Amino acid sequence: MIQQLKKLVFLVLIITAIACEKDDAIIDSEVTTPTIETPFLEGFSDNFGAEITRSFIGTIIDNNRQPIDGVQVTIGSSTAITDTNGIFIIDDATVNERFAYIKASKIGYIHGSRALVPTLGANKVTIMLLEETVAGTTTSGTSETISLSNGASVSLNGEYIKEDGSPYQGTVDVILHHLDPVDPEVNEQMPGMLYAANANGEERLLQTLGMLAVELRGTNGEDINLADGTTAEIRIPVDASLMDSAPNIIPLWYFDEERGFWVEDGEATLIGNEYVGTVTHFSFWNCDIPAEAISLCITITSQDGGPLSNTYVGITSENYGTRYGITNSLGIVCGLVPHNESLIVSGGLNCSAGDTIFSENIGPFSSDTNIEITPTYSEANEETITGIFTNCDGDLITNGYVEVTHGGNQYVDLVQDGTYEINFIRCSEDEVFTINAVNNDTFQSSGEINYTFTSPITNLTAISSCDEIIQFITYQIDDNPTISYLSITQAFDDPNLFLSGSSQDGAISFAIANITNSESELLTIFLEDANGDSIDPPLGDTLNMTLNVTSVGEYEEYIDANFSGTYTNISDNTTHTLDGAIHVIRYF
Numbered sequence: 001m002i003q004q005l006k007k008l009v010f011l012v013l014i015i016t017a018i019a020c021e022k023d024d025a026i027i028d029s030e031v032t033t034p035t036i037e038t039p040f041l042e043g044f045s046d047n048f049g050a051e052i053t054r055s056f057i058g059t060i061i062d063n064n065r066q067p068i069d070g071v072q073v074t075i076g077s078s079t080a081i082t083d084t085n086g087i088f089i090i091d092d093a094t095v096n097e098r099f100a101y102i103k104a105s106k107i108g109y110i111h112g113s114r115a116l117v118p119t120l121g122a123n124k125v126t127i128m129l130l131e132e133t134v135a136g137t138t139t140s141g142t143s144e145t146i147s148l149s150n151g152a153s154v155s156l157n158g159e160y161i162k163e164d165g166s167p168y169q170g171t172v173d174v175i176l177h178h179l180d181p182v183d184p185e186v187n188e189q190m191p192g193m194l195y196a197a198n199a200n201g202e203e204r205l206l207q208t209l210g211m212l213a214v215e216l217r218g219t220n221g222e223d224i225n226l227a228d229g230t231t232a233e234i235r236i237p238v239d240a241s242l243m244d245s246a247p248n249i250i251p252l253w254y255f256d257e258e259r260g261f262w263v264e265d266g267e268a269t270l271i272g273n274e275y276v277g278t279v280t281h282f283s284f285w286n287c288d289i290p291a292e293a294i295s296l297c298i299t300i301t302s303q304d305g306g307p308l309s310n311t312y313v314g315i316t317s318e319n320y321g322t323r324y325g326i327t328n329s330l331g332i333v334c335g336l337v338p339h340n341e342s343l344i345v346s347g348g349l350n351c352s353a354g355d356t357i358f359s360e361n362i363g364p365f366s367s368d369t370n371i372e373i374t375p376t377y378s379e380a381n382e383e384t385i386t387g388i389f390t391n392c393d394g395d396l397i398t399n400g401y402v403e404v405t406h407g408g409n410q411y412v413d414l415v416q417d418g419t420y421e422i423n424f425i426r427c428s429e430d431e432v433f434t435i436n437a438v439n440n441d442t443f444q445s446s447g448e449i450n451y452t453f454t455s456p457i458t459n460l461t462a463i464s465s466c467d468e469i470i471q472f473i474t475y476q477i478d479d480n481p482t483i484s485y486l487s488i489t490q491a492f493d494d495p496n497l498f499l500s501g502s503s504q505d506g507a508i509s510f511a512i513a514n515i516t517n518s519e520s521e522l523l524t525i526f527l528e529d530a531n532g533d534s535i536d537p538p539l540g541d542t543l544n545m546t547l548n549v550t551s552v553g554e555y556e557e558y559i560d561a562n563f564s565g566t567y568t569n570i571s572d573n574t575t576h577t578l579d580g581a582i583h584v585i586r587y588f
Contacts, residue, residue, distance in 0.1 A: 038256075038263060040201040045259075047203045049097025054118040056090045057401065057414055058125035060104050061188070068129060071106045087401060087412060089440060098295050098368075101192070101260030108132055110175060110215055115192040115260045117295050121330035122414050124310075128188035130213070135176035140169045151237045151274060152178035154214050159227035162218070167227065170219045179211035179284075182239045186211075187324055191255045191284055194323075195336055196262035198251070198290055205293035205336050206253065206262060206286065207320045209246055210236040210275065214282040225281055236268070236275045236287055246270055247289065252277045255284035262286060291320050292339035295368040300331045300347065300375065302382050302423070307331025308375075310411045310424035314356070316344040329413055329421075340364045347375060347425075357425065383453060384423040387460035389415045389437045391444075397465070399440045405448075406433035426453070432550050439465040449583055450560045452548030459579040460562065475580030512549070512561065512582075544568075545578070552586070559586050 060071045060082050067086025072079060075093040082088045093100070100118040102125060105111050109129035116123065136146035140160055147153035154176060160168040179186050186208075194206035212234055216224045226232055238246050248270050253262040268277030268287050275287045296315070302308040313333045316322040319341060325333040337343060343363040346356040358375035385404060389397040396418025404411045407428030413420060415437070431453050437446040444465040451460060462474040545565035552559050562581040569576065 038197075040199065041197055041259075041263070042201070044197050044201050044203070045096075048099035051094055052097055052118070053092045054095050054100065054120070055122050055414075056088075056093060056100075056102065056118075056125065057122045057412060058088055058102070058127065059410070059412060060086045060088070060112070060127050060129060062109075062129060063131070063185075063189075065128075068106065068109075071104050071129070074103045074105075075100065083438065083440075083443065085403060085436070085438065087403070087438070089399075089401060089414065099195075099260070102127070103257075103260075104129060110177070110213060111191070111257060112189075113191040113257070113260065115195060116325075117297070117334035117336065119297065119328055119330070119332040119334050121328040121332060124326050124328050124412070126188050128185060130177050130189060132175050132215070132217075133177075134173045134217075136174050138172050138174065140172065146174040146176055148176055148178055150178060151235065152176065152212055153235045154212070155233040156226075157230055157232065159230045160216065160218075160224045161227045163223055163225075165228075168218055168224045172224065173217040175213070175215040175217065177213040178236065179213070180237075180239055181208050181210060181321075182241060191257070192260050192262065193336070194262070194286075194288065195293070196253055196264065196288070196290065199264045203293060204264075204290040205320070205338055206288035206290055209238050209242055209250065209287045209289070211284055211286045212236050213284045216282060226279075231278045231280055232282075234268075234277055234279055234285055236277075236285075238270070238273050238275060238287075240273070243273065245289075246275075250275060250287045251290065252279070253286045253288050254279070254281070255286070257283060262288070264290075289320070291341075293336040294339050294365050295334065296337045296365060297332060297334040297370045298345060299370070299372040300327050300333070301372060302331075303374070303376075305374075306423070308382065308423060308425070309413070310422065311347050314344075314346045316346065317341045337363075337365070340366055345373065357427065380425045380427045381455055382423060383426045383455060384421060384457045385433075385435070385460065386419070386421045386457065388418055388462040389420060389439075389446075390418065390462055390464045391439060391442070392464060392466040394464075397437075397439050397441075400438050400465075401440070402435060402437045404433055404435050406430065426455075431548070435460065435463070437463050437465060449558075449581075450551035451562050451581065452550045454546065454548075454562070454564045454579075458562075459564070460581055461579055463581075471584045473580065473582050473584075475578060477578055478576050512547070555586060555588070557586055559584050 056075060060068045062068055069082050069084045069086060071082040073088045075090050076095060078090045078093040080088040080090050095118050098117055100116050102114045104127045110132055112127045112129045114125050114127050135148060138144035138156060141158045143158050145153055145155040160172060162168050179190055190211060194208055196204045196206050198204050218224045250268050251264050252266040252268050253264050256263050266277060268275035279285055300308040300311055308331045309327050309329050311327045312324060313327060314322050314324050315337050317338045320338045323335055325335050327333045341364050344359055345362050346359040357377040357380050360373060389400060391397060397415050398417055400415040401412055402415060402420045404422050407430055411422050411424050413422045432450055434448050434450050436448045446463045446465050461476045464472060545563050547561060547563045549561045560583055564579045566575050566577055
């Protein structure tokens with residue numbers, strides 16, 4: 001699969017966005033692209049369709065895949081700031097039926113963005129911001145070529161203007177980034193999506209052979225650009241795996257940061273393994289082969305008929321490479337694909353080594369299309385994680401999200417009316433996952449808690465967010481409301497590594513033997529029913545439970561365990577289901 005990836009050209013299908021905690025970070029929200037006269041774009045926005053409202057949840061990361069907080073995210077007139085997890089949520093943003101444009105900006109990074117075909121449900125997106133790394137420095141009045149180690153370069157003639165159009169004199173820092181189509185992260189790094197207007201104002205889908213981002217900064221960090229009437233030469237290297245499909249002459253396209261799509265402007269010539277072209281201003285520049293496009297929405301359903309969310313989906317055309325997206329909470333992924341091309345849809349790309357776990361032939365399509373696919377596969381499991389999220393007073397959280405980490409992948413989804421449900425394809429054999437729930441109203445979180453899958457459905461009952469890290473026991477009997485105890489007496493042990501604890505009022509208690517052993521056993525647990533009455537008799541005699549001790553921390557760190565199974569109430573001989581979790585501090 002890795003070798004196949006190197007032969008593909010990447011495009012983004014779908015993306016996400018999410019709301020978050022405000023930050024004191026200084027935000028640079030100004031667009032640096034100068035105003036370009038483009039009369040041929042008049043009426044181009046008619047392609048976008050009618051205005052609609054949609055919700056977005058997303059993550060902003062750096063090139064080390066670490067979250068970036070304090071990023072300003074804008075969709076139309078709606079704005080959010082990423083929290084400490086790099087997450088933002090924007091509900092009911094005004095977008096268009098076939099086009100939504102998401103911008104992300106923060107001082108120290110070049111402007112990032114994503115465009116997508118929005119869907120119902122929460123649209124998901126990841127944007128990787130590139131640092132404002134200075135590749136070289138020159139001065140006004142001096143011709144200079146600034147190069148990267150891979151051969152990408154820009155040749156400047158020394159004449160510059162400020163944003164107000166007045167001449168600039170002084171030192172010039174050159175920020176230069178080359179985006180290689182064979183890099184799997186190019187989807188997250190590039191602006192917009194590979195959607196464009198050609199020189200005749202016609203809608204086109206692009207196959208990229210390489211991109212170059214150029215930004216110029218003056219002595220005081222101000223944005224500057226090429227003086228009117230002057231040009232610069234850019235050189236963009238072409239990966240060896242793409243040379244066979246590289247034409248001698250290729251259109252050049254710049255990214256319009258105000259409008260959110262690419263615009264054709266000139267052409268480049270293939271010299272050796274580099275495209276060489278002349279530009280009149282700076283933003284992202286792109287060497288692309290254009291194709292007619294249609295909008296394709298695919299609903300991926302699981303084996304039981306429900307939506308399969310958080311699934312990476314690839315759409316491959318033999319002539320125009322592969323586009324990638326991720327299904328939203330409704331199992332939907334949408335994007336632009338080549339017109340009248342036979343396609344292959346593949347999924348599960350978050351599995352080991354990027355391998356797909358299903359693949360089907362679809363198309364060709366001559367107009368905008370919606371289809372549904374229920375894939376079949378045997379190499380992976382479908383997992384569903386459900387639960388309830390409350391604050392310290394036990395009230396349901398209505399504005400928040402949960403973040404699940406497993407096998408090197410992260411899955412984020414909204415909390416709605418205090419409940420959450422995340423499903424995904426699990427390829428890793430690791431049975432333990434981590435969950436963190438965040439209350440966006442108070443910016444409090446549950447902290448990372450480890451759990452073990454009880455496949456195919458893992459019910460975590462209730463988790464809570466408070467000012468301080470807490471201990472808790474939470475459980476659910478049958479379909480009754482979840483019961484949570486947040487005030488737990490200190491857990492203790494005996495010489496046999498026996499862990500026990502109880503609520504401060506003594507209403508519930510638990511005992512676990514051999515917590516450091518994979519064969520840990522839930523010896524006894526005394527609980528109350530939904531009415532607050534003690535279950536009779538004590539469950540210790542009638543338990544049929546599976547216990548998973550998922551994390552054993554050091555002294556004063558956490559022990560996490562979850563349990564599920566059935567018990568029989570002897571007084572009326574009725575059998576009930578029981579799911580619960582224990583999160584307590586270790587004091588031995």
